[in-house]
Amino acid sequence: MTEYVFENKRLTSGTPVVILSELKTLKQTLEASLSDEEAKIALHICRKKEVKSGDVVSFESPHRPIFIVIFDHAQKDLTLTGGKMYKHIKNEASVAIIVPQNLKEEGVYQMALGIELGSYSFDKYLTKREDKDFAKLETVIFKAKHLDLSAKKYVPYAALANGVRYARDLTNEPANNMTPEIMSDDIKRLSYLGLDVEVLDEKRMKSCGFNLALAVAQGSENKPRVVVIKWLGNKEKSDIDLGLVGKGVTFDAGGISLKPGNGMWDMKQDMAGAAAVVGALKVAALQKLPINVVGVVGLVENMPSGSAIRPGDVVASMSGQTVEILNTDAEGRLVLADLLWYIQSEYRVKKVIDIATLTGAIMVALGTEMAGVMGNSQKLIDDVKKAGFASGEEVWQLPLTSAYNKMMDSEIADMKNISESRNAGSITAACFLERFIKKGTSWAHLDIAGMDKETKGKPLTPKGATGFGVKLFAELMKNL
């Protein structure tokens, strides 16, 4: 982890500096922040390279390395600028960022957040990597004479970064080291933050009636868990402001409806929804939000074996409705159905959002740029869309109508878990979930298959798990 220092002491000579500047004020900014000699060289290089907004230029002056970051003042959020900058400064042990006069305080903390998100790496299993291959950045000093910066004001941003990084850690971990039991133990450790964590083991799940979730888990040696995480930041009232539900299939082989081998390794990430819920609750606790939130995650492994559920089996859900399981690879919705019923019954939650890597079809529709959102409350969906846009985790709404819902009717049970057609796969999955939403509950469903993993590496999401959903939920909770 990098340390961020907000102070205005004199710089130690030789400390690498980062100059932030708008293009139109480049000359003045360079002259104000650097020695005459350095400013001259810097300006020459910038002109030669014809720099534009978003560019980063670096060079070695005789005294210190210098980085020039061109940003646009119209940019509302500087998180991305921080993430882009990181790539250039990561091999310096420390850098000082000279904050320009026209930059607002929030921009400074956003930049630190960007560095924190962009610098994430999952390298614990690389035993042969040499020291020189690791990033060196340890300290980032922000210098702004015109601002009253403080480490205290950075806390909410650090909390957000922490939640995202935690969700990434959980999701990146291979499935042999992130079984339902291991994951529930890991979540339990969060109680030191004031979170109330309750783990329901297989026995408790049986007595509570998590029949669909148990049906998914019954083919695996690794026993399932349901974890309930509560953040009660508003002790004045007993109501829960928001319920979050996450799909936590720690490995999805597909069950008897086995997936093809190619790419199956990605299915260790089929618990990314649960990770996002846990990460969001961690943020709520670290930020000490004055709200009451309950998160429920269902942790199961979906495996083929002699004890696995068969295609065609009928199981009665916790709600009492029966489900014909035609495809054992459509297991996420089975787990979510019981979780949704449970959170509404047990905590009388009136507003609930579930998040899941649910359907491949959502990638056909939206690719890897946006998640899908569906639900029964346009107000809640709009809030989710707004939070997604503000947090940089964008979502796009798909329709839910009774015509789609009918596609889930079964001949021999109340419903089936897949429709017979491949059409509208993300929508029919959501229609299935809708059947487990009680009257009077506002519900939104986020399908994040496609968003949970970054394959190329972007400034704020290095390769691997993205932690998608944590930032969106954090933004939503802030405005509850």
Ligand SMILES: [Zn+2]
């Ligand atoms: Zn599946």
